[in-house]
Amino acid sequence: MIPLSLPHRLILVRHGETDWNREGRLQGGQDIPLNALGREQAAEAAGRLKALEPGFATLDYICSPMERARETMDILRRDLGLPAGEYRVDPRLKELTFGAWEGFTWxxxxxxxxxxxxxxERDKWSFVPPGGESYRMLAERVRPVLEELQRETVIVSHGGVARAVLALVGAVSPLKASMVEIWQGKLLVVEGSKAEWL
Structure with a gap:
């Protein structure tokens, strides 16, 4: 995979916790809402963004269409004092689909x-669950979103999408990307091929 060079800083926010996250269930394409801790994590991410970027109001904001991501974005923007709903939704930022495995624990x-x-376990990057998609397929879906970015951007999305981004920019190898822990309530700041948690 040829690494993608991003001309602008990208700030990734994973949606806050849901009950299925807490129970260890695979959500994938299921629309599960945030729980109370998830709403706190969304507010925590807003505080981190405010501290990181005083000019947060000038950033572009893009979100997965899934309920847990949109609720996270709505809380983030509310706590930043930004107008509600004034962000873009992109279906290409939906979570990795686990197909028939969704709703089950590992x-x-x-x-x-x-x-x-x-x-x-032998090849998380390329493995396709029954009726689902692989991380490789997800990366192909997400790559055009990154190529279209025009300025510094906040993306609120999912753990799988963040892993795909890490591989696409060359921060880690695809094999390692599929195993990276993606935190809720924190910011994953990507500049060039470097990624840092804040």
Whole structure:
């Protein structure tokens, strides 16, 4: 994969926690709302953004269309004192789809689909769950979004999307990207091929 060179700083925010996150269930394409901790994490991300970038009002804001991401963006903008709803929604920023595995925990899958789970552990980047998509496929979906960025941007999206971005800019290898922990309530700041948590 040829690394993508971003001319502007990108600030990634993963949506706040949902009950399915807490229970360890695969959400993927399921529209699960934030829980109370998730709403606190969205507010925490707003505070971090305000501290990082005094000119936050001039940034571009783009969001996944999924409920948990939009609720995170709405809280973030509310706490920054920015107009509600004045951000772009891009369906290409939806979470990695786990297909038939959505709603189950990894423990469930390892019991019911032992061989498939083992194959995924061997190559998380390229493995396609039944009816789902791989990180490689997700990266192909996300790459055009990054290529279209015109200025410094805040993207509120998902863990899978953040992993794809890390691989696309060359911050880590695709294999490592698929295993990176993506935190809620923090900012992942990407400049060139470097990424830093704040």
């Amino acid at each position: 423990r469930d899958i390892r019991k019911a689909e032992r061989e498939q789970a083992h194959l995924r």
